Amino acid sequence: MTARIQAIYRIRGSSTTIAERAQQIAVEQSVEMPVAAIAAPHVLDTIVGQVETISELGDGLFEVRIGLSVETVGDDPGQLVNMLFGNSSLHEDVALVDAVLPDTLLAQYDGPNHGIEGLRARVGAGPWALTCSALKPQGLSAKALAELAYRLALGRLDFIKDDHGLADQRFSPFAERVPACADAVRSAAEKTGHPTRYVPSLTGHLDSLRQQMEIARAAGIDTVMLAPMIAGLSNCVRLKRDYPDMAILAHPSLGGAARIAPEFLLGGLFRAIGADGIIFPNHGGRFGYSAETCLRIADRARGSWGGTKGSQRAGLKPAIPVPAGGMVLERVTEMLNFYGPDVMLLIGGGLLSAGAKLTAATEAFTAAVREHRYG
């Protein structure tokens, strides 16, 4: 008897069909063949997925909990998502809502290397909210982006990340852009006395990600951004292990596999595989997530996870939630009241719109966060 992963699905169906449908999904996500044709007792007892509970949610929806063997996953997070939702992502009546991962499995990914504490330490912050902005638009030269970074950093931001559209393009090749922006931010930090960090976006296959990590490290950078659904979850864990000094912000690009609950994918899975900060679309911006969904994402990212009383192991470090996507200065107070101090506020376009007054707008943003009194 080995520990099981509990995968939690929301399935559309009827009370007369749900038991059979749940059983089909349990088979689909484990042995993927007629169970009657399986002879091996070990496979029948351990490997075949087991329907654990079925609860009716109303409106033709059911929550189904299926136990999956941890043996089927091993230590590869790509294989985890394959077992949780690989084939069933193709079933239109099934959504993956959540998964309960045994501590033994969680320990293999081990979550953030740095977490909220490590991110705060980078910028000398105490228990208050962090600030972030974004370098854009893509299409600017490395020099122009570095100038922009300089002006933003003069506003005493904690982090300045690349737009997730910035990759290794001709108009601002990674190897030019990153040292230029890092230098610019460092110059500004020397002027302000605030240790603003530049966070480049890494892209491509694992070799390319590694090469970019090296360039970033050589430029004195200690925090980078990745989009795990594009980079590949397995590559992300590999990088987190190979570069334990680097903190990682996770970008949700391509995360809209509509039928994986965002609180699990972004707040849970991205944290499990090592994101120290998790960027997600805040409610009331350009994206449709509700306030409740956003709070669930934030709480999954930073709440306690794994590690039980009396266990030798502590749980995963908390990752900092980074609500974003069309945020503006006017919302800072509301957002801080909503999320509390364990948050990083990210305003990109909302600052860049200030044009010639960019540094002043940025300074207003960071001052508002600095001066906020948490209720």
Add this chain to the structure above:
Amino acid sequence: MTARIQAIYRIRGSSTTIAERAQQIAVEQSVEMPVAAIAAPHVLDTIVGQVETISELGDGLFEVRIGLSVETVGDDPGQLVNMLFGNSSLHEDVALVDAVLPDTLLAQYDGPNHGIEGLRARVGAGPWALTCSALKPQGLSAKALAELAYRLALGRLDFIKDDHGLADQRFSPFAERVPACADAVRSAAEKTGHPTRYVPSLTGHLDSLRQQMEIARAAGIDTVMLAPMIAGLSNCVRLKRDYPDMAILAHPSLGGAARIAPEFLLGGLFRAIGADGIIFPNHGGRFGYSAETCLRIADRARGSWGGTKGSQRAGLKPAIPVPAGGMVLERVTEMLNFYGPDVMLLIGGGLLSAGAKLTAATEAFTAAVREHRYG
């Protein structure tokens, strides 16, 4: 003026709001910031996405074509999908239906190394349908899987692939399973005279994928399987370039990002990044794709793509469509009539259910395909 990628979205909206919404998506998928705050003429002229056409489809749906600069993509397919649908995957009213990729861009991925012709050559096939089955359930030992492979191969299959659930698990570690299955299939092939190929499933980060490629190659294997949405599109192209002798079957696992049209994702994008064969759920099996969707996937996989008259460059090689997912012997004739000879039929559980009569059932399958008369 550079060539543009044309991204084709289906957007839910109304005739009074669609123009503004289309413009928002064009900005979201390019510069992701207020256009009014952009000063650089090059960015405004070239980099900002341009709404090219809007057509009403009825029922509150609109097809919107947006031109995106190829400069924003470079030669990384991860960045391509980032620009096509990264942030908009998080917008519930937007689906990515298709994309028209300029030949210059397509040439950077260059599609299948081997294609239908190369797969047929591996098994000495002429212009007829290929056959495939799957090794499962996971949980069996390497030895048990090899025995199963042997019995399947005696039935003269063209390809025997790993179940996509097989990874590098303790019960059948890759380094044990792959040589064992390769040897078993080779022994059977010597007996039947038919050069059946064993196709292992590769998993993990790029280092792991490469290590598995080496093990596979050392075992005399020339065809492997990958799940691009899990492995990462960028890793897939890297592998295709590094191992030009290997043919690749693409598995659709995690491909159900509900709002990317499967004909584009599976038939189009997976082919572009180098899949020689494309596995997808056939209609009437365990998955809900319609017959029309399946034919569209097949035709995107194998139809002509790229390379224009008078151009120096030929288009991409065709990839073979591999309909699967609950197929049975009784459907062989219907499927061959439906897809024609440029197809690989994959029956897994439907053969494994035969138990002691596995080889006979397999032989009946391959004979039915061999003897089929195309209309």
